[in-house]
Amino acid sequence: MRDAQQWAIRQTDGLLDIALDNMPHGLCMFSADKRLILCNLSYANMYSLGEGLTVAGTPLQSILDYRSQLGNGPLHTATYFDVVGLAAQKGGRASQDVALQDGRVVRITHSSMADGRYVATHEDISESVRNAEILVRHKETLEATVALRTKEVEEQARELERLLQQERNINELQRQFVALASHEFRTPLAIIDGAAQRLLRAKGEVSSQFVRDKAEQIRSSVVRIVDLMESILAAGRMDNGTIEIRYDRCALRAMLESCCQREATISKSHRITIDLEDLPDHIDADKFALEQVFSNLLSNATKYAPRHPDVSVAGRQEGDHVVIVVRDHGVGIDAEDVPKIFQRYFRARTSTGIPGTGLGLYLVKKIVDLHGGSIEIDSQKGKGTSLIIKLPISQKNSQISTDRTNVA
Amino acid sequence: MTTILCIDDEAEIRGLIVEELTEAGFKTLEAANGREGLELMVAKWPDIVICDITMPEMDGHQLLAEIQINYPELANVPFIFLTAMTDKQNVVTGLRAGAADYLTKPIDFEILLAKIEGCVARIESDVRNDRAF
Numbered sequence: 453m454r455d456a457q458q459w460a461i462r463q464t465d466g467l468l469d470i471a472l473d474n475m476p477h478g479l480c481m482f483s484a485d486k487r488l489i490l491c492n493l494s495y496a497n498m499y500s501l502g503e504g505l506t507v508a509g510t511p512l513q514s515i516l517d518y519r520s521q522l523g524n525g526p527l528h529t530a531t532y533f534d535v536v537g538l539a540a541q542k543g544g545r546a547s548q549d550v551a552l553q554d555g556r557v558v559r560i561t562h563s564s565m566a567d568g569r570y571v572a573t574h575e576d577i578s579e580s581v582r583n584a585e586i587l588v589r590h591k592e593t594l595e596a597t598v599a600l601r602t603k604e605v606e607e608q609a610r611e612l613e614r615l616l617q618q619e620r621n622i623n624e625l626q627r628q629f630v631a632l633a634s635h636e637f638r639t640p641l642a643i644i645d646g647a648a649q650r651l652l653r654a655k656g657e658v659s660s661q662f663v664r665d666k667a668e669q670i671r672s673s674v675v676r677i678v679d680l681m682e683s684i685l686a687a688g689r690m691d692n693g694t695i696e697i698r699y700d701r702c703a704l705r706a707m708l709e710s711c712c713q714r715e716a717t718i719s720k721s722h723r724i725t726i727d728l729e730d731l732p733d734h735i736d737a738d739k740f741a742l743e744q745v746f747s748n749l750l751s752n753a754t755k756y757a758p759r760h761p762d763v764s765v766a767g768r769q770e771g772d773h774v775v776i777v778v779r780d781h782g783v784g785i786d787a788e789d790v791p792k793i794f795q796r797y798f799r800a801r802t803s804t805g806i807p808g809t810g811l812g813l814y815l816v817k818k819i820v821d822l823h824g825g826s827i828e829i830d831s832q833k834g835k836g837t838s839l840i841i842k843l844p845i846s847q848k849n850s851q852i853s854t855d856r857t858n859v860a
Numbered sequence: 861m862t863t864i865l866c867i868d869d870e871a872e873i874r875g876l877i878v879e880e881l882t883e884a885g886f887k888t889l890e891a892a893n894g895r896e897g898l899e900l901m902v903a904k905w906p907d908i909v910i911c912d913i914t915m916p917e918m919d920g921h922q923l924l925a926e927i928q929i930n931y932p933e934l935a936n937v938p939f940i941f942l943t944a945m946t947d948k949q950n951v952v953t954g955l956r957a958g959a960a961d962y963l964t965k966p967i968d969f970e971i972l973l974a975k976i977e978g979c980v981a982r983i984e985s986d987v988r989n990d991r992a993f
Contacts (some may be wrong), residue, residue, distance in 0.1 A: 631947050635914060638944035639870060642965035646876035651967045655883055668874055758869075758893075758916045782917075805893075805919040 477573045478558075484568025486512040498558070498574055499524055520553070527551040549577065557581040624808070627798035632799075632809045636680050639807065640673035647673075672718075679747075680809070686744065687796065687811045690818045697822045699847045702737040704774065705767070711746040712765055719754035724763045731767040731774055736847040741819045748812040749778040749839050755806055757782025757836065773825075774840050779838035785829070793829060802833060823847075862980055867897035867923070868942070869915040871922075871933035875966070877910065877942075880969045886976070894918025898926060898940040901934050908979050913943040913950060921950075924957045938979040942967060 472479055478495030480487055488510040496506050496636075499519050504510075519525040528551070547561040556578040564570045647666040654662065689695040712724045753763040760781035767776040770797045785793060789800040794817040797810035816839075820827045825843035863885040864886050865953055868874040871892070878888045889906055891897035893915040901909065913920035927934050943950070946964045954962045961975055 631945070634946060635944040638946070638965045639873070642944065642967065643870070643872045643876065645966035646873060646880075646969070650876055650879055653880070653883075653969060669876075673872075805914055805916045807914050 464513040477575045479571065479573050481571045482512055488512065488515070489569065495574060498576065524552050524554045524556070527553055542746050549581070596716065621686065628799075629797045629809060629811075632807070633680075633684065636807055637677060638810055640676040640680075643673040644670050683744070683748075683809070683811050683815060686815055690815065695818075695822070697738045697741055697819070699736045700739060701734045702739045702742060703733060703736050704737070704742070705731045705733060707739060707743060708746055708767065708776070711743060711750055714747065715750040715754060715763075718751070722754045722757070722761045722763050724750070727764070727766040730769055731776075732769055732845060735774055735845045737823055737842060737843065738819075741822070742843075745816045745841070746776075746778070748816050749841075752812060752839075753778055753780035753782070753837075755802065755808070756780065758806075760836065769823060769845070770842075772845050774845060776841045776843075777838055778841075779836065784833040784835050784837055785831040786833050790829060790831060794827070861885075861887045861908045862908065863889060863904065864976065865889040865897060865900055865904070865909045867891040867894065867909065867915070867920070868912040869893055870912070873912075875971070877969075879975070881976075892908075894920060894923035894926075897923055898931075898942055901927070901937070902909065902931065905934075907983060908976060909937055909939045910942050911939060912939060913945050913954070921957065922954060924954070925930060928958055938954065938983070939973060939977070940974070 473493040475492065475494060478492065478498045480491035480495050481490065487508075488506070489508055491501075491506055495501070499515070500522055501515065501518065505515055505518055516525055516529070545561060545563045549557055551557050556576055557576045559575040560572055561575075562570050562572045574763055646661075647669040651658075651663065651666050651691050686695065708731075709726065716722070717726050723818060749764070750854055752762070757763070757780040762781055764779045766778065766779075767774060771773075783802040783806075785800045785802055791800075792798045793800060793811075794813050796813075796814040799808060801808045817827050820841055820843065823843050824847065825841060827842075828840040829837065829842065831837035864881055866874050866878070866881070866888055867890075869892050872913050874890055874892070878890060881888050887905055889900050891900050894911075895917045896916070897909070897911065900906070911920045911923060918926070920943065924939055927937075927939070935958065939958065941954045941959050941962045942965065943963075944965040951962045960979060963972065963975065
């Protein structure tokens with residue numbers, strides 16, 4: 453019986469040796485005083501231990517010293533012993549992943565026994581650790597990319613919102629413009645229609661003076677509509693960059709005088725004083741464009757000063773420029789509105805109740821800019837407004853100046 | 861004789877309307893903005909007011925509001941807007957504020973006269989009803 457049992461154990465011993473040597477993990481057993489009791493082939497191979505170091509009784513420290521020399525010892529010796537201590541303390545099993553000098557990572561699992569001996573398995577988990585690290589790096593890269601894209605999208609959204617707001621503002625201004633333009637067209641049309649109806653409906657004998665008056669009203673209203681149309685068309689040309697400035701010898705003083713005369717006939721209640729003696733006779737300029745500039749400024753000067761009849765136009769030469777100042781004592785402009793006054797469709801708060809389209813000063817500034825000149829505004833609410841226009845006397849560089857600012 | 865106050869900052873339009881109304885047998889008063897119009901209403905008590913909207917000093921909406929709030933004795937005077945502002949918002953604002961009518965420019969004088977005659981007929985029937993009580 454006994455023999456049979458021992459045989460069976462021996463048989464099993466032999467099989468166990470084979471099994472241990474063929475398991476993929478390293479396995480070792482140490483005594484309480486940390487001397488090797490046994491180890492399998494995988495353990496020896498893992499750390500390239502020579503035969504001298506796998507015999508029973510070899511101190512663990514010798515194995516570790518040897519491994520350090522070979523360059524496959526634990527990176528931090530202290531952590532290596534932690535796991536042993538922990539396992540002993542718990543009286544059971546403890547695991548720790550230990551980094552080696554050669555870059556591998558080994559998961560060591562210790563099982564302590566009551567008498568202080570212990571068994572440990574060593575599993576090379578380098579690959580899965582590497583994979584996990586790669587995964588972490590991927591995740592970090594991904595997170596960084598997502599964060600970057602999110603930031604970009606947020607920025608785009610903000611930009612979009614800003615553009616949308618801008619678009620809304622432009623739409624609102626355009627909506628106002630359409631209402632104002634409609635009003636501006638309807639007023640002279642009402643005069644034309646009214647005058648024509650009076651011609652048709654007048655009772656009794658009609659004098660030739662009556663007919664002439666009505667015809668004149670009709671004609672001056674037509675001029676008003678044409679001017680309005682021109683300014684709207686000019687604004688359109690400004691926008692698509694097709695406006696052209698043709699420089700010619702422009703008799704500036706004579707042109708200003710005729711603009712003032714024309715305004716005086718339109719607004720009979722205003723007194724326009726002119727002081728243009730110091731102006732040179734001619735400058736290089738587009739006569740028609742400048743006429744538009746000054747008839748606009750003069751019309752503003754009377755329109756926005758319904759109760760203040762004095763308007764002055766003064767001109768002088770300053771070096772190689774001319775400076776023309778058109779001044780009124782009318783409603784003026786709020787300081788807040790001044791910076792926006794040359795914007796298309798913009799109308800100052802003080803213009804309430806006074807008809808207009810918000811195109812005039814926009815065009816004026818564009819034309820002056822195209823001439824290489826400048827425009828300044830000096831205004832005080834309730835006190836009046838001065839517009840100061842500075843234009844070069846001669847245009848040396850180019851014959852034709854084209855507005856390309858809005859052309860993409 | 862029925863007196864009509866015509867308020868418009870465009871002297872030519874005002875002149876043409878006044879000419880038409882005078883020929884139709886009405887007495888007319890003229891004002892160039894809401895402020896002047898209000899002064900004339902207080903001073904002369906016109907029977908009907910024809911008023912533009914876009915005017916300096918005081919516009920048509922402001923004048924009508926001013927009358928409703930501060931001059932209740934003038935609030936019953938028929939107030940007709942005659943304006944180049946054709947947008948719905950202005951029409952609604954004007955009529956809500958108590959305007960008798962809202963007419964747009966250009967205006968057919970026959971229609972303008974018809975509206976005025978309608979107002980005159982209403983004023984007269986109101987007067988008859990007052991007497992009946």
